[in-house]
Amino acid sequence: MKRLALYILLELFTSQLYATEYAVVINKNIESLHLGQIKAFFLKKTSYLGDEAIVPINLSSRNPIRISFEKKVLHMSFTRLKSYWTKQHYLGHRPPISMKSQASVKAFIEKVDGAIGYMDLKKVDGDLKIVYKWSD
């Protein structure tokens, strides 16, 4: 029994140690964002922060970081998001644009004022501002 408890504790510790960390990042011109705003921008409930147009960028639909972002940050599954965007089409809203690689997302955010995206924490450098972190 003791061995089993030790094993579970060790598993928990190592899974935390090696959990992949991700970050929601923004262009440096944006002050800061909280989780409620991040969700609102990616679900296109609003597209402005003050006078600044906010441009959310997704990774492609099968990308594991996007799947993790949708599950852990938006708290929505792929299926639920499909129905959400179908309803939004009727309401006149479009889903965020998608890019194939984290490098493209990073380059876009650096270049475009108001851009917001997410990527592996290890890929983030001083050209981007981290506003939220999560792990698998």
Next chain:
Amino acid sequence: MLKKLLIVLVLVSALFGVEYQEESGYHLGEGTQVGSLPLYIGGYFSVDYRYKESKSRYRIDDLAFLAYGNYNKLSYMSEFEFKEFYTLSEEESGFTTNQDKSLHVERLYADYNFNENYMLRGGKYNSQVGFWNLLPINVLRDTTSNPISTDIIFPKFTTGLYASYTSFNEGDLKIDTMLQHNDDFDSDYNNYVIDEHYALGVTYSKDEFEVKLNIGMFDNYMPNNTTQNLYYILASMKYETEKLQVMSEVGSQSATDGFTTEYAAYLQGVYRLSEEHAAILRLESYDDSYNDTRDDIAIFGYTYRPLYPVALKAEYQFHSISLQNQFLFSFSVLF
């Protein structure tokens, strides 16, 4: 005629029957952009069948086209629709047909977003009351029928101004107001003929829960060319997880001399058996003093969505007024 129209609808479904086309980026149910213009187009249609009092009715109900887009802080939405486009009804003397070729303006408005909190709208729009009336089209509903409460308490459409304040925090808070002080745009296409509508709404959502309260007043044109001020209140709640959705709306309507609808309410549960299949139970009750009608209804429904924007729905309604018992089936697509 009916056959030709059905063939056209089947062809349209086939045309848009590709869920995802990598090359063009087209997803069924999300419309498509016209070139690089700030213009997206799409639409929807529905056909339905009803069996009631031993009689059948076949109908092409909706055939609608959407066009919308945005430019900086300004966005627009337009929706034009043929309603009850073709109806084939079984009568004692045989079958009768009816066609309504009028193209109605269902929505036509422009929005201006001041910032992340404030928005102003002008034009004709779905009255922002409750949850059901925000997404009222067949393909986005879980049943072919609409709850009675969504038809008798408040005007479905408003032509005028709409303003909202939304705060996005741990929970989202929205306060909105609707103002109409003019004739309806396309007044034939509303459940009430109105020239005034003033209303206030408060919505709060957090995680899986959303609650909403609406109060309002509108001026209803009566058949004898007089008008009547009607007041309404509607409380709504929604709970939604991946598998389950529970939604309820309870409302009441009154005139200066008493209730016109003492109460009208529904409670609906949708259980998603899988991505494609859902089972629905809806309980309704209302007391319409104006038409002197009171009914309790239990509706059992089943929906199959091979893709989310394509819905095949069947339901059976048990009414306390047993003559109203009926079976409904529909096929609808959003493209």
